[in-house]
């Protein structure tokens with residue numbers, strides 16, 4: 578049976594390279610590229626068709642940070658396909674990153690240097706903002722939109738007698754201390770990215786608990802440090818040009834500097850080839866590249882506890898209920914112009930017109 582694969586954030590970076598690698602692994606796959614920018618998506622699709630002329634590649638317009646867009650895209654997907662075998666939850670943002678140079682220089686001369694280069698602990702802060710739905714944008718994009726998408730696609734993901742996989746692109750930058758159950762959107766802190774990536778680790782564990790019995794299995798991966806638009810946004814491009822030789826040298830020190838998106842996508846591709854039942858529900862699968870440029874995978878235990886995962890899951894369910902109700906109410910208001918006439922009548926009566 579030909580596999581159906583949906584990839585979010587497929588227009589560039591890791592998502593696009595993943596699509597390319599999936600087509601090389603399985604030319605029969607039905608690939609659906611979910612992109613927020615249709616023009617960028619079309620260009621990406623055309624690029625893939627240039628090297629895979631017979632491939633079945635579809636586009637789906639999706640802005641994961643928008644509740645309305647997620648609901649619409651999920652609806653459209655369910656009309657086009659009756660099954661989904663792999664859902665790659667890959668789109669992600671790290672807006673307005675600020676690098677703490679003092680901590681970087683201190684870290685370089687400390688015993689923690691390798692860990693610092695792998696995780697960026699204490700090195701990065703971001704400036705978040707609100708989406709039009711009133712959610713924190715990093716949380717809405719990296720977590721909530723993907724959670725909602727998964728829930729809306731449940732009928733095609735959970736088909737009797739079949740298994741399917743959810744694959745989250747998490748990060749080494751996921752940090753427990755950056756996340757709080759009392760502030761799941763990270764409204765109060767300055768590390769929304771770390772918080773959202775830790776939340777994806779927690780959520781994957783909870784989803785396994787709730788969905789394994791329906792044939793749906795969730796995993797998280799870390800691509801390592803990869804040079805994409807997300808990382809290029811951290812420093813000016815001229816600085817990156819100067820730093821690149823040092824980045825290649827650091828690869829000798831730490832296997833997490835995968836650098837090329839092709840290498841970073843290794844764990845994403847590896848999971849595509851695994852039996853979901855054989856995967857560890859509490860492991861993070863890391864893409865690693867040796868100093869000699871060899872790619873490999875390592876599974877490391879997640880730093881999560883089940884109760885916290887469950888508590889986050891419950892909070893997300895509540896938020897889902899609230900946001901879907903809000904959006905559906907807004908839609909009813911728009912599709913029922915009569916009520917504005919009624920409001921107008923009431924207004925006229927009040928003025929005795």
Ligand SMILES: NC(=O)C1=CN([C@@H]2O[C@H](COP(=O)(O)OP(=O)(O)OC[C@H]3O[C@@H](n4cnc5c(N)ncnc54)[C@H](OP(=O)(O)O)[C@@H]3O)[C@@H](O)[C@H]2O)C=CC1
Pocket residue numbers: 585586587588589590591592612613614617639640641642643667668669670718746747748749799800801802803804805806807808
């Ligand atoms: N690069 C790295 O070193 C690491 C990356 N990651 C994670 O990998 C994932 C992919 O990032 P990467 O390829 O590096 O970064 P890029 O910025 O290159 O790609 C991000 C992708 O996500 C899409 N995207 C962003 N916001 C939205 C949205 N609201 N709705 C739909 N799509 C959206 C972008 O679309 P558009 O083209 O329209 O901007 C783009 O296709 C992210 O989750 C990131 O956190 C994890 C660890 C390390």
Ligand SMILES: CC(C)CCC[C@@H](C)[C@H]1CC[C@H]2C3=C(CC[C@]12C)[C@@]1(C)CCC(=O)C[C@@H]1CC3
Pocket residue numbers: 676681693694695696697700701747748749750801802803808811820823824
């Ligand atoms: C060459 C060096 C002297 C200076 C480079 C330092 C930093 C720019 C990088 C050190 C650790 C990196 C890192 C990331 C980005 C680049 C660094 C901060 C990520 C935050 C990118 C996105 C992630 O999800 C995790 C990465 C962790 C490590």
